[in-house]
Amino acid sequence: MTQAATNVEQDDAAPVESVDLRKEFEAVDIASVLAQLDKELIGLVPVKTRIREIASLLLVERIRRKMALASTFPTLHMSFTGNPGTGKTTVALRMANILHRLGFVRRGHVISVTRDDLVGQYIGHTAPKTKEILKKAMGGVLFIDEAYYLYRPENERDYGQEAIEILLQIMESQREDLVVILAGYGDRMEKFFQSNPGFRSRIAHHIDFPDYSETELLSIAELMLSEQNYLMSPEAREAFVRYIAIRKTQPLFSNARSIRNALDRIRLRQANRLVGRLDGVLTSAEVMSIEAADVLASRVFSDGPGMPGTVA
């Protein structure tokens, strides 16, 4: 409400001649959001650079609006491409926060949807469903995960096309009310944009998320563990480095998500080990610490590199 109120004031006020950039920068306080992004997200340097650039652009755009120099509302729709587990959803949440602070979306909430939420099951079901979601997302960010599933070229009577048309129409006509972020894996998004040129031209910012390096994955693991009050012993750490190296060569590797799942299973084994000897007295250090044995019990080590099949 306050955000909307200040926007109205700005529109009514006479255009200003000069603006104190530092004051403006501190007033919206994006510095803290960017710092938080730096702290909580490991790696992703190109992504952070792009977000910084977009934030600067929006700050300047905001000043231009104050000076009555900007006539049209900027297009803010984005596309995030990258492999699984590279932080697309997390960055989308931060992006909504940045857009909200700069006053480009009124509420700053994120509605995260996939094909199922937009596309109906029978004729006449899709349009109300899509419109319902769009109404909920108004004033915030609509995050469409795996957006390429909307378009199914192999079935020409697929209802996805209807959802795409409604989406494109709103993306154009209500740019002030809604920011759409499409996310998905790089190559498939590329195909999606090729068959739907309308999308590509309506999206201003294409951001590509690179894969994490092995050292980055290790720091992510350590960050996750420290958030949950766990500690890896030096041997466990060394074993985990080897685990990452092998797991990376295996199929279905999804970056940070695989790491999180691996840690969940390691915690499981650690708990099992602790419960295994019921007679002792547990110290808090023991409950916190993860030993090499917990890591080495993983099936990844026994399967060896490049082995297909299930992953433990």
Place this chain on the structure above:
Amino acid sequence: MRITQGCFSFLPDLTDAQITAQVQYCLDKGWAVNIEFTDDPHPRNTYWDMWGLPMFDLRDAAGIMRELAECRRVYGERYIRISGFDSSHGWESVRLSFLVNRPKEEPGFRLDRQESGGRNIRYSTHGYAAVRPEGERYGS
């Protein structure tokens, strides 16, 4: 005759900016906002048709204003009202309701007096527009 009812009935018709602000107030309170329309102007007519479904879980008025624009496009020559429904325990009822659209010409009401037993008089109001069948009452 300009018909008034609900909230803000003593004010001139609200502008779209004012309607947006009222709708946003409802949403900030957590009420579900509905759009209803009718072409029977009688004050005792409580059965209005609903435009689409009740809109739960919205955060911003823009979505409702879009629906209202659509409703006005289709039923511009009818009465349209917006209501805010509070679903919280103990209320479970409409908390706010106001007119947002009216026909260009409102013919008003006739007052019928009926002499009944003794010297009693019974009154009834009769909307001129309601003489015609539903859907043909206001021009369109």
